[in-house]
Amino acid sequence: MPHPRSSLVRAALLAASCCFGAPSFAQEGNAASSCLPTQGSLSLLGCRLQAQLGPAARGASVAVLELKSDRPLPNQEALRERLRGAVERALGQSAEPRKLRVELTVEKAGGALRVSADLRRSFGLWQRLRRDKPKSEAHAFVEVPLDAELRTLIPPPPLVVTETLKVKAPERGVVALACGPFGPDGGQELVVVSRSFVRAGRIQRRAFVERVRVPWSALSPVAPTPLREPLASAEIMADGTLRVGSSDRRDGLTLDHELNVKERYEGLVPVPGSTCAPRRLFGLSAEPVPCTARAAAAGSDAGAVDALAGAAGAWLGRALGTGTLVSGARRQALPTERVGAQLALGDADSDGKTELLFSADTLQADKDRLTLVTLGDDKTALRFEVPAPGITALAICQRREGPGMATLVAAVSDELWLLR
Numbered sequence: 223m224p225h226p227r228s229s230l231v232r233a234a235l236l237a238a239s240c241c242f243g244a245p246s247f248a249q250e251g252n253a254a255s256s257c258l259p260t261q262g263s264l265s266l267l268g269c270r271l272q273a274q275l276g277p278a279a280r281g282a283s284v285a286v287l288e289l290k291s292d293r294p295l296p297n298q299e300a301l302r303e304r305l306r307g308a309v310e311r312a313l314g315q316s317a318e319p320r321k322l323r324v325e326l327t328v329e330k331a332g333g334a335l336r337v338s339a340d341l342r343r344s345f346g347l348w349q350r351l352r353r354d355k356p357k358s359e360a361h362a363f364v365e366v367p368l369d370a371e372l373r374t375l376i377p378p379p380p381l382v383v384t385e386t387l388k389v390k391a392p393e394r395g396v397v398a399l400a401c402g403p404f405g406p407d408g409g410q411e412l413v414v415v416s417r418s419f420v421r422a423g424r425i426q427r428r429a430f431v432e433r434v435r436v437p438w439s440a441l442s443p444v445a446p447t448p449l450r451e452p453l454a455s456a457e458i459m460a461d462g463t464l465r466v467g468s469s470d471r472r473d474g475l476t477l478d479h480e481l482n483v484k485e486r487y488e489g490l491v492p493v494p495g496s497t498c499a500p501r502r503l504f505g506l507s508a509e510p511v512p513c514t515a516r517a518a519a520a521g522s523d524a525g526a527v528d529a530l531a532g533a534a535g536a537w538l539g540r541a542l543g544t545g546t547l548v549s550g551a552r553r554q555a556l557p558t559e560r561v562g563a564q565l566a567l568g569d570a571d572s573d574g575k576t577e578l579l580f581s582a583d584t585l586q587a588d589k590d591r592l593t594l595v596t597l598g599d600d601k602t603a604l605r606f607e608v609p610a611p612g613i614t615a616l617a618i619c620q621r622r623e624g625p626g627m628a629t630l631v632a633a634v635s636d637e638l639w640l641l642r
Contacts, residue, residue: 263335263366264304268312271339274362275324279341281316284309284324291330292625293379301375302328305337330376333572333622336365368572378571379626381594381605387640392421392430395614396633397468399566402458402620405433406479410621412631414638415456417470420481430638436481442471445501453506453528457494458620465513467491467498469506474498474513487513494567495532502526505542510550531565533576538565545583555602557595559583568618570594570627577605579616579630587612592632592641608641610634 257269272279286302295301305328313324321344329336342356368376391414398415404422405411411433414421420441423432454468459476463484467474474487490498490513497510505526527539527548537550545560554576562581570577575596582591590613594605615633622628630641 263369264308268308270364272312275360282322282324286326288327378573398454398456399615399617400456401617404458442473465492495537529563531567533567564616566616581613
């Protein structure tokens with residue numbers, strides 16, 4: 223397989239090149255609280271629009287006026303019809319004919335579908351002759367992720383690197399990264415964890431612009447027996463909090479978007495995927511436990527791991543001493559070769575399949591490399607490899623923004639690399 227090309231992204235494309243721009247998910251009111259994500263994205267879209275437009279929109283007809291996409295769509299008409307039908311079903315029927323219409327403006331951007339809706343009343347003949355434009359009686363905006371149903375109409379992007387942005391890291395020795403909706407405005411941010419600090423910010427004008435920072439000394443006491451090489455984790459949760467931990471520190475933590483402590487997990491390191499790992503003498507337990515569990519004294523290193531990654535309730539670890547992968551997820555094929563100590567899991571192309579990003583199993587920094595594979599039930603598909611000397615942390619951004627794959631973030635020596 224040929225290696226993907228890699229280049230510095232132009233400054234003019236920086237804002238769109240990664241996950242650190244303005245917020246992309248609307249903050250919706252309490253009226254839509256009964257709309258559950260488990261309904262599926264189209265049903266969720268209709269439910270939330272109906273909740274925002276209110277009872278006045280009941281029985282209205284629906285029209286899709288505009289459909290824009292950052293990538294070509296193979297069947298726009300089918301997508302228009304699915305959207306129209308989902309919203310009409312959510313609005314329901316009226317006991318009497320009504321001259322109301324909900325007009326939709328739709329944009330497919332990255333891994334999401336954004337829909338604006340206006341409720342308008344049909345004009346009579348005189349208003350039409352005067353070419354008056356009906357006023358909007360109600361407005362709504364909803365954004366939903368691309369789920370399996372929508373992906374049948376919106377194909378995923380190819381998993382290739384077309385641009386690489388390298389910026390100076392806020393300090394050397396980054397030990398964990400997380401990328402997702404963490405800002406107070408709902409925007410996607412980058413969390414950078416070192417042995418000394420936890421930071422959150424965005425990439426702007428070819429630099430990491432820090433929004434908030436807190437020293438580890440203000441968060442947790444030093445661990446009774448720190449490891450020589452720290453094992454650390456960071457995960458942005460669905461509720462906008464941050465779970466973070468380090469073998470240097472006694473407590474795993476849940477932090478709010480201002481990095482204030484909300485919960486402590488003494489003797490445990492949070493595992494991405496919503497569990498925690500007890501300490502071992504030279505690693506972490508390969509049997510994660512609920513974070514509410516009481517940590518036992520560090521036991522034998524039998525079955526321990528020296529790296530953990532997780533997503534959506536599943537996790538992978540690197541077996542201590544062998545460098546091979548162990549899985550706590552449903553049965554799936556794993557790379558058979560030895561992997562490095564930096565791992566990240568995520569869905570990089572919004573196709574519902576999990577990607578694993580990992581470093582090389584080497585002690586020579588100049589021979590390190592990034593490898594991305596897609597995990598399957600019966601085989602692992604290699605997507606690409608990129609030389610990257612001295613990787614110390616990895617992350618796959620939770621949101622895909624732009625026409626390509628989700629941004630991959632790597633701490634490489636004293637730099638942060640953003641690959642798309």
